[in-house]
Amino acid sequence: MAPANQKIKTWDETFNDESFRQGFAERILLNYMMTTRWYAAKTQKVKTIKIEQQMPFEMEGDETVYFITIEANFEAGFTEYYFIMVGLVDEDVEVDKKAVIYNLSANGVKGQVIDSLYYEPFRKALYNQILSQKPLSDDNNKLLFDRGRALRSSPPYENSRVLGFDQSNTSIEYNGQYFFKVYRRLFSDANPDLELTKFLSEEGHFNNSPRYGGSVSWVKNDFQTISLGIMQEKIENIGEAWNHTVDMIKGYFERIEATDAPIDDIQDVPSFAFVSPEELKSDFRLLIADDVLTKVEKMAQRVAEMHIALFSNRVETQFNPIPFNGDYTVWLKNRIIYQLNARFILVDENIEKLTGLAQEYAQLFVNHRADITNRFLAFEENRLNSCRIRIHGDLHLGQILMTEDDDFYIIDYEGEPESTIRDRKVKQTPLKDVAGMLRSFHYAVYAVIFDKNNKFQLSQEALFEAGEKYYRAIAAVFLNKYVTTAMSENLDIGYESEIKYLLKYHLLEKAVYEIGYELKSRPDWVIIPLTGIKQIFED
Ligand SMILES: Nc1ncnc2c1ncn2[C@@H]1O[C@H](COP(=O)(O)OP(=O)(O)O)[C@@H](O)[C@H]1O
Numbered sequence: 001m002a003p004a005n006q007k008i009k010t011w012d013e014t015f016n017d018e019s020f021r022q023g024f025a026e027r028i029l030l031n032y033m034m035t036t037r038w039y040a041a042k043t044q045k046v047k048t049i050k051i052e053q054q055m056p057f058e059m060e061g062d063e064t065v066y067f068i069t070i071e072a073n074f075e076a077g078f079t080e081y082y083f084i085m086v087g088l089v090d091e092d093v094e095v096d097k098k099a100v101i102y103n104l105s106a107n108g109v110k111g112q113v114i115d116s117l118y119y120e121p122f123r124k125a126l127y128n129q130i131l132s133q134k135p136l137s138d139d140n141n142k143l144l145f146d147r148g149r150a151l152r153s154s155p156p157y158e159n160s161r162v163l164g165f166d167q168s169n170t171s172i173e174y175n176g177q178y179f180f181k182v183y184r185r186l187f188s189d190a191n192p193d194l195e196l197t198k199f200l201s202e203e204g205h206f207n208n209s210p211r212y213g214g215s216v217s218w219v220k221n222d223f224q225t226i227s228l229g230i231m232q233e234k235i236e237n238i239g240e241a242w243n244h245t246v247d248m249i250k251g252y253f254e255r256i257e258a259t260d261a262p263i264d265d266i267q268d269v270p271s272f273a274f275v276s277p278e279e280l281k282s283d284f285r286l287l288i289a290d291d292v293l294t295k296v297e298k299m300a301q302r303v304a305e306m307h308i309a310l311f312s313n314r315v316e317t318q319f320n321p322i323p324f325n326g327d328y329t330v331w332l333k334n335r336i337i338y339q340l341n342a343r344f345i346l347v348d349e350n351i352e353k354l355t356g357l358a359q360e361y362a363q364l365f366v367n368h369r370a371d372i373t374n375r376f377l378a379f380e381e382n383r384l385n386s387c388r389i390r391i392h393g394d395l396h397l398g399q400i401l402m403t404e405d406d407d408f409y410i411i412d413y414e415g416e417p418e419s420t421i422r423d424r425k426v427k428q429t430p431l432k433d434v435a436g437m438l439r440s441f442h443y444a445v446y447a448v449i450f451d452k453n454n455k456f457q458l459s460q461e462a463l464f465e466a467g468e469k470y471y472r473a474i475a476a477v478f479l480n481k482y483v484t485t486a487m488s489e490n491l492d493i494g495y496e497s498e499i500k501y502l503l504k505y506h507l508l509e510k511a512v513y514e515i516g517y518e519l520k521s522r523p524d525w526v527i528i529p530l531t532g533i534k535q536i537f538e539d
């Protein structure tokens with residue numbers, strides 16, 4: 001085996017050889033990326049691929065890991081950027097199979113080229129670099145390491161592990177207490193997740209979002225800073241609010257069945273009402289369960305507090321609240337109409353593959369094309385006095401972690417996956433997030449009804465009726481608590497009619513977005529947003 005320093009030299013020379021890097025990107029990296037969860041463009045044909053930027057990171061013992069960005073141009077005419085840290089380890093170093101990109105054999109040196117996140121000594125070095133905040137730079141680029149509030153006391157490195165649930169990102173747990181999310185797909189700007197997590201933690205003093213622990217960013221030039229990863233406090237939790245809500249809804253249907261409660265007699269709360277739990281009839285409260293209402297109120301309170309924090313900076317243009325105006329209206333309508341037209345095409349292409357109720361509702365959606373389009377085009381900013389702020393942008397029950405003491409933490413501020421980075425940062429009404437939450441409760445009701453593993457005695461018609469009553473009651477309790485909390489801190493969301501107007505708008509917008517998301521990622525679920533749209537039109 002070659003001596004260690006020769007190995008290092010060979011790796012450095014090899015990696016800095018332009019023709020090696022080109023072949024590596026085209027023949028090796030692309031194949032490797034196809035095996036990962038985070039490479040989003042698996043179905044797209046790549047036209048060209050290259051290592052766009054690289055920055056060496058020297059570890060103890062002179063081992064070099066390269067931070068690289070990969071530029072992939074697709075035949076369909078778009079470009080995506082990805083991020084990976086690659087290093088060379090000896091053949092006998094045991095690493096997770098998932099991490100091995102390639103077995104290198106060059107100039108008598110053999111080793112494994114790996115995704116270094118899976119290499120503990122590298123994770124440790126990365127952690128220490130964040131604590132030290134020492135930048136790395138060369139002639140063209142700079143990598144910045146920032147340490148935030150959660151790591152202010154510089155807790156020494158103890159241990160780390162790659163967490164199993166990587167999707168679009170890869171997450172590392174440090175010292176059992178910190179959560180480091182590495183962004184795999186890069187935007188040509190700071191990631192909203194980083195901007196908002198840092199703001200809420202360091203400035204907004206919102207306690208129910210993970211405290212900001214630090215970040216790694218690539219500064220390309222004076223105008224472009226690209227987020228590579230964010231360190232944050234790990235929230236001890238008992239799972240996403242989604243799973244708990246689904247269980248709560250199952251409990252509701254089971255109680256109806258167990259008590260033979262006539263569904264017609266269940267209280268009918270009007271759509272978009274603001275109702276406190278005490279205003280619900282006691283027999284309905286028993287069916288829903290009081291602790292469920294308490295949890296719904298707590299979630300509403302936390303969402304309102306997040307918005308109050310995001311509303312708190314009146315000075316910095318990045319965060320200050322602003323009014324509705326013509327530019328926003330043009331942007332909003334263009335974006336929605338573009339998305340809507342794409343949805344009609346997508347539904348049309350898929351309608352024959354759908355069956356039963358899903359096909360029936362998809363046909364209804366297509367038949368309502370003019371009506372839906374007109375609702376979006378009717379947006380009128382002149383009647384709006386409330387403000388726009390930076391918002392979460394993709395809020396739903398899966399973005400809320402529940403704790404053992406029945407509290408809730410809001411995570412993942414990356415925004416809607418389909419939107420461009422610019423669109424994700426446009427200030428919008430906070431009621432868009434509220435609409436996201438209401439859609440999520442509606443989703444949960446129908447996810448329970450359509451889940452074939454649930455063997456309810458009630459007919460589907462009865463489940464729909466009971467489910468809609470449940471949804472309207474939960475939505476009313478959520479809205480009541482949200483609005484009361486928001487108003488107590490003068491969060492400018494407008495008065496009742498404006499609130500309802502904006503909510504209706506964004507509920508429809510969200511459901512249209514969801515049709516596309518479901519048809520592309522889990523077509524069996526498209527029935528849920530289609531039911532949502534039908535319901536919105538019946539209201
Ligand atoms: N700060 C945190 N503390 C604990 N768990 C977290 C934290 N942030 C994220 N998670 C866990 O990681 C999962 C994925 O995180 P998320 O931010 O939604 O990443 P992605 O955008 O890749 O889906 C969450 O559902 C949650 O279980």
Ligand SMILES: O=P(O)(O)O[C@H]1O[C@H](CO)[C@@H](O[C@H]2O[C@H](CO)[C@@H](O)[C@H](O)[C@H]2O)[C@H](O)[C@H]1O
Pocket residue numbers: 242394396397398399415416417436439440441443514517
């Ligand atoms: O969490 P992501 O940012 O990846 O959001 C995407 O995936 C979500 C599903 O995981 C999707 O949310 C939709 O399904 C949820 C239940 O699984 C439901 O709670 C949401 O209301 C519904 O929108 C989200 O739309 C998508 O952007």
